Amino acid sequence: MTPLPYVHGYSPRESERLSDQAQTLADLLHRDEVFPPGARVLEPGCGTGAQTVLLAGNNPRAHFLSVDHSAESLERARRAVAHAGLSNVTFEQADVYRLPFPTGAFDAVFVCFLLEHLAEPAAALAELRRMLRPGGAITVIEGDHGSAYFHPDSALARRAIQCQIDLQKEAHGNALIGRQLYPLLRAAGFGRVEVAPRVVYADASRPAMVEGFTRNTFTAMVAGIEETVLRTGRMNAADWRQAIADLERTAGPDGVFNYTFFKARAVREA
Amino acid sequence: MTPLPYVHGYSPRESERLSDQAQTLADLLHRDEVFPPGARVLEPGCGTGAQTVLLAGNNPRAHFLSVDHSAESLERARRAVAHAGLSNVTFEQADVYRLPFPTGAFDAVFVCFLLEHLAEPAAALAELRRMLRPGGAITVIEGDHGSAYFHPDSALARRAIQCQIDLQKEAHGNALIGRQLYPLLRAAGFGRVEVAPRVVYADASRPAMVEGFTRNTFTAMVAGIEETVLRTGRMNAADWRQAIADLERTAGPDGVFNYTFFKARAVREA
Numbered sequence: 001m002t003p004l005p006y007v008h009g010y011s012p013r014e015s016e017r018l019s020d021q022a023q024t025l026a027d028l029l030h031r032d033e034v035f036p037p038g039a040r041v042l043e044p045g046c047g048t049g050a051q052t053v054l055l056a057g058n059n060p061r062a063h064f065l066s067v068d069h070s071a072e073s074l075e076r077a078r079r080a081v082a083h084a085g086l087s088n089v090t091f092e093q094a095d096v097y098r099l100p101f102p103t104g105a106f107d108a109v110f111v112c113f114l115l116e117h118l119a120e121p122a123a124a125l126a127e128l129r130r131m132l133r134p135g136g137a138i139t140v141i142e143g144d145h146g147s148a149y150f151h152p153d154s155a156l157a158r159r160a161i162q163c164q165i166d167l168q169k170e171a172h173g174n175a176l177i178g179r180q181l182y183p184l185l186r187a188a189g190f191g192r193v194e195v196a197p198r199v200v201y202a203d204a205s206r207p208a209m210v211e212g213f214t215r216n217t218f219t220a221m222v223a224g225i226e227e228t229v230l231r232t233g234r235m236n237a238a239d240w241r242q243a244i245a246d247l248e249r250t251a252g253p254d255g256v257f258n259y260t261f262f263k264a265r266a267v268r269e270a
Numbered sequence: 271m272t273p274l275p276y277v278h279g280y281s282p283r284e285s286e287r288l289s290d291q292a293q294t295l296a297d298l299l300h301r302d303e304v305f306p307p308g309a310r311v312l313e314p315g316c317g318t319g320a321q322t323v324l325l326a327g328n329n330p331r332a333h334f335l336s337v338d339h340s341a342e343s344l345e346r347a348r349r350a351v352a353h354a355g356l357s358n359v360t361f362e363q364a365d366v367y368r369l370p371f372p373t374g375a376f377d378a379v380f381v382c383f384l385l386e387h388l389a390e391p392a393a394a395l396a397e398l399r400r401m402l403r404p405g406g407a408i409t410v411i412e413g414d415h416g417s418a419y420f421h422p423d424s425a426l427a428r429r430a431i432q433c434q435i436d437l438q439k440e441a442h443g444n445a446l447i448g449r450q451l452y453p454l455l456r457a458a459g460f461g462r463v464e465v466a467p468r469v470v471y472a473d474a475s476r477p478a479m480v481e482g483f484t485r486n487t488f489t490a491m492v493a494g495i496e497e498t499v500l501r502t503g504r505m506n507a508a509d510w511r512q513a514i515a516d517l518e519r520t521a522g523p524d525g526v527f528n529y530t531f532f533k534a535r536a537v538r539e540a
Contacts, residue, residue, distance in 0.1 A: 146419045147528065151449045153416075179421045182473040183524040197471045197528065203452040205464060254453040258417065258467065258530065 014224060024212030028198050029141055029261060030054050035108055037061035042106040042131055044068075044096045044124075045114030049077025055110060056086045062108075065101075067094040096124045099131055106131050109138040115184070116142050119172035125188035132268040138190065140264040141198075144178030147260035148218065154246035156239055160222050163234045167225055178262035190266035200259040202251075214257040219247045284494060294482030298468050299411050299531060300324050305378055307331035312376040312401055314338075314366045314394075315384030319347025325380060326356045332378075335371075337364040366394045374403040382411040385454070389442035395458035402538040408460065410534040411468075414448030417530035418488065424516035426509055430492050433504045437495055448532035460536035470529040472521075484527040489517040 008014050033055060035041050039062040046052050046066035056064050066089055068074050074091050081089045094100055097120065109128045115121040128138060145165050150157070168175040177184075185193045202209040223244050229235050235243065250257045278284050303325060305311050309332040316322050316336035326334050336359055338344050344361050351359045364370055367390070379398045385391040398408060415435050420427070438445040447454075455463045472479040493514050499505050505513065520527045 144419070146423075147417075149414070149416045149449060151453065153446070176423070179419060179526050179528060182475065182526055183421065186524070194475060195471065195473060195526075197469050199467050199469050199530070201465070201467045203465060205452070254456070256449050256452055256465075258449060260469070260528065260530075 008221065008224060011224075024209070024217060025200075025261070026054050028200065029112070029263060030058070033058065033110070033139060035059045035062035039063070039107045040065070040105065041108045041110055042067070042099075042101070042128070043110045043112075044094075044099070044128065045111065045117075046077055046091070047073050047113075049073075049080040051110075051112045052077055052089055053080050053084045053086065056081065056089045057084060060086070060088060062088065064089040065092065065106075066090070067092050067096070067099070069093065069095055097127055099127055101131060103130050104133040104136075107133060107136050109136070111138065112141040113143070115140065115181075116168065116175060116177045117171070117173045121174070121177065121184055122187055125184060125190070129188055129190060129268050134268055134270050137265060137267050138185075140181055140185070140266075141261060142178045142181060143175075143259070143261050145175040147178065147258070149258050150247075150250040151254070151256040152246070152249060154243070154249075156235075156243035157246040157250075159235060160229070160240065160243035160247070163229050164222055164225055166234070167228060178260065181262050181264040185264055185266045189268075191269035193264065193266040195262055195264040198261040198263050200257070200261070202257045203255070204253050210251045210255075210257070213259070214251040214255070215248070218257070218259060219244065219251070222247060278491065278494060281494075294479070294487060295470075295531070296324050298470065299382070299533060300328070303328065303380070303409060305329045305332035309333070309377045310335070310375065311378045311380055312337070312369075312371070312398070313380045313382075314364075314369070314398065315381065315387075316347055316361070317343050317383075319343075319350040321380075321382045322347055322359055323350050323354045323356065326351065326359045327354060330356075330358060332358065334359040335362060335376075336360070337362050337366070337369070339363065339365055367397055369397055369401055371401060373400050374406075376401050377403060377406050379406070379408040381408065383413070385410065385451075386412050386438065386445055386447045387441070387443045391444070391447065391454055392457055395454060395460070399458055399460060399538050404538055404540050407535060407537050408455075410451055410455065410536075411531060412448045412451060413445075413529070413531050415445040417448065417528070419528050420517075420520040421524070421526040422516070422519060424513070424519075426505075426513035427516040427520075429505060430499070430510065430513035430517070433499050434492055434495055436504070437498060448530065451532050451534040455534055455536045459538075461539035463534065463536040465532055465534040468531040468533050470527070470531070472527045473525070474523050480521045480525075480527070483529070484521040484525070485518070488527065488529060489514065489521070492517060 041062050041064045043064055043066040046068050052066050071093055078091055118124050165175040182195045200213050202214045311332050311334045313336040316338050322336050341363055348361055388394050435445040452465045470483050472484045
């Protein structure tokens with residue numbers, strides 16, 4: 001399967017955004033991710049290693065095999081892991097739909113912000129289930145851009161977010177996948193599926209979340225598609241500027257921003 | 271101030287819906303609401319007493335003064351409290367904008383699903399702040415219909431929800447008020463404002479939540495405006511039926527429903 005274009009791009013600024021995002025969301029999404037000593041953990045779609053560094057650092061006695069289809073991302077991930085002084089991660093270039101590892105080779109699979117970019121998330125989950133030993137568990141973390149709402153509300157800001165959703169759909173991804181984790185995991189044959197929302201709520205009483213999420217993660221992500229939106233005429237330049245200004249205003253003293261990630265856990269029962 | 275029409279109506283079916291809602295949400299919203307023995311608690315907008323019974327039952331040594339502008343609702347609330355064998359609640363008919371009690375007469379104020387129906391929530395909060403002694407705390411719980419999203423997604427179901435939002439707005443209410451609690455409480459002069467989302471997530475692994483919330487609370491609430499929607503031509507009958515069927519489908523085996531309430535706590539500092 002030919003890798004599809006990554007909607008967020010591969011710029012240094014995007015890499016910085018991903019790193020900000022990983023730091024801000026580490027507590028919310030990853031702190032409770034514990035693998036037993038000796039566990040063999042597969043991390044497909046590791047990208048530039050933002051999550052890998054956190055996971056491997058928190059679980060120094062587990063062994064991670066982190067794969068991605070992009071050699072360039074893998075090279076950055078290798079550097080990030082080395083920079084963090086971690087030696088419990090192996091990297092390999094591979095296709096998530098056809099993984100070159102033996103059936104049942106892993107005790108756990110960890111998937112974060114990957115399914116949203118795949119044309120066939122159900123097929124990927126079936127392949128990941130094949131990688132697990134019976135009794136092994138998968139963790140899946142995805143966002144859902146339809147969960148974003150804010151104060152002051154803004155029709156233009158909502159249009160800009162819809163542009164992001166539409167672009168991701170054109171790239172055969174799904175920016176609304178968070179709400180679908182339960183049926184997707186059930187359909188892929190997993191048992192004991194448990195999904196829990198992980199909610200970002202940011203107002204002025206939580207300045208780190210306002211800065212780290214509202215401004216540097218979500219607004220930065222939307223701002224990152226400006227060139228594509230203007231070039232393809234989805235919005236005109238004046239509306240776009242106002243939309244981004246309106247998103248920035250939700251990080252102001254009276255602003256409120258809401259977003260929900262979904263964290264699922266499921267088991268290969270046999 | 272003349273009381274405005276209550277968007278949900280006063281039918282026996284609506285009373286049953288409110289009771290279902292209170293039971294389902296008791297753990298999520300009210301279980302952690304603890305008042306010290308002897309505390310004088312004001313509950314404005316008590317309605318038919320669905321929340322009053324839970325609060326007064328959980329805090330048998332606190333004293334509740336529960337007020338509403340509707341004599342009929344108060345009569346029902348009196349019966350509900352008597353039926354529950356509670357003797358720590360006094361009821362009084364009053365206007366939340368001009369409460370007939372001395373300044374600083376209360377240790378705590380509890381507001382649930384009231385501000386969404388008020389034309390001037392900021393004025394009501396200022397009056398409620400006046401009721402508190404210095405150091406007294408207010409709890410505010412409100413929903414936000416803009417936080418509802420679901421799988422399978424449905425443009426018609428979203429239109430039906432928008433009808434509810436529009437009708438509430440026409441009745442000078444605000445069905446999107448949950449996200450605004452932080453700026454509203456700050457503007458009313460409260461200090462130490464802390465807002466936290468309380469999230470409903472319902473999939474087939476949580477059958478009580480599917481039944482109690484997706485079906486009997488949210489879908490029942492939207493279904494309750496059918497007559498008004500059809501009479502005013504907001505949607506035609508076929509679209510409306512499909513919208514409700516689509517909402518009901520989110521309670522099916524592959525369905526997922528999300529909704530967020532907001533619970534705020536703030537203090538009258540001086």
